[in-house]
Amino acid sequence: EELDRVKTAFMRKVAHELRAPIAAIQSFLVSILAGYGSPQVQREMQERAVLRAGELLDLVNDLLNLSRLKDAKMEPKVQEVSLKKVLDEVLSLHGPDAQQKRIVLDVTCEECPPILADPGHIKQLWTNLISNAIKYTPEGGRVRVRLRAQDGSVVGEVEDTGIGIGPEDLPRLFEEFFRTEKAKAFAQYGTGLGLSIVRQIVTECGGEIGVESEVAKGTRFTFRLPAAPAPAS
Ligand SMILES: Nc1ncnc2c1ncn2[C@@H]1O[C@H](COP(=O)(O)OP(=O)(O)OP(=O)(O)O)[C@@H](O)[C@H]1O
Ligand SMILES: [Mg+2]
Structure with a gap:
């Protein structure tokens, strides 16, 4: 029921x-x-x-x-994936959107171990976070993407100087169809499914994701995914 x-x-x-x-x-x-x-x-x-x-x-x-x-019956096609390689691909697709809004894309990548995931899902993960950052940042802003290795995990960050999210909205952010009133006013179109897709993917990979934000200042999403076990040598 x-x-x-x-x-x-x-x-x-x-x-x-x-x-x-x-x-x-x-x-x-x-x-x-x-x-x-x-x-x-x-x-x-x-x-x-x-x-x-x-x-x-x-x-x-x-x-x-x-x-x-x-769908539990749709097994993800898990393999070793380089987060950096997928990131480069996604950045080349979204670079023009940023340029159009005169948003500076600032990318810092450390050498990181591969993770175990479905490459298509990792592409969706980066795409949703980066397209949100560009979408919810006014002209002339900055989007910073960082990738680093940390204690057997890979940590990714997408930070922007955009409209931000109020503390009252943060708990509902990853819900299906949820959009803040501020976001609706700023960028009319959007379905509010992007972040629920992101959460589903991070969970599937055995990782976690968090968000910090300040209204009218900006937002930072941080996710951590476990590194693939090192090959036995
Ligand atoms: N970088 C960001 N800055 C400010 N608000 C954000 C940011 N990312 C997400 N949000 C808020 O979280 C909501 C949900 O994001 P989500 O990506 O799921 O949906 P959307 O971008 O509105 O639509 P779509 O489904 O097309 O991606 C957004 O509507 C917005 O309110
Ligand atoms: Mg979105």
């Missing part, structure tokens, strides 16, 4: 999240078909419909990722 209640609440949230972009796309299409407005207005409505469709696709992809992560 408890499971039923949780499932129903989850479905309600999903339906709610899907409804907004679908309703927007439908109303744009109706106006476009009716020939409403000048050619310029028509063009703007087309562009906004495309944006909302992109948002819908992101949401569905996040939901698929989360359900795969939670």
Whole structure:
């Protein structure tokens, strides 16, 4: 019964999240078909419909990722992974987003042992933390990424000079669909699934993650993942 209640609440949230972009796309299409407005207005409505469709696709992809992560039957493809190598790949993808906002990306990597994980999951981990840092930092800010080895673990940090998170919101941060009011006002689109995906991945790897933040100053996420056992020599 408890499971039923949780499932129903989850479905309600999903339906709610899907409804907004679908309703927007439908109303744009109706106006476009009716020939409403000048050619310029028509063009703007087309562009906004495309944006909302992109948002819908992101949401569905996040939901698929989360359900795969939670499915006990879907074994992660665990192998030795270099956090640094995956980080470089993710940085090359998100560098342009940072540049566009004139955000300085400051990266410090120590030599670290590999970890045992599914490489695709590690890519999602870095992607979510780094894209959040860029998304929630105003123009001209700084995002600092650090990686170091510590007592048989690898520790990663993503720190920004962004909008921050109030102490009242911190306990709910990793919940599915949770977004702070500040975040909604600052960056309109987002589903609030990114950090729940991050938490799922860190747990799967036997690690832990924490966050410190100060409103209007910035935020720092720190995660620790156990290093792969050294090969017997
Ligand atoms: N670096 C950050 N600075 C400030 N707030 C953040 C930061 N990272 C996450 N948050 C807060 O945590 C919430 C949840 O983050 P999460 O990544 O799960 O969702 P999202 O970015 O809103 O949407 P998406 O699912 O598209 O990633 C955000 O909405 C925001 O309120
Ligand atoms: Mg996010």
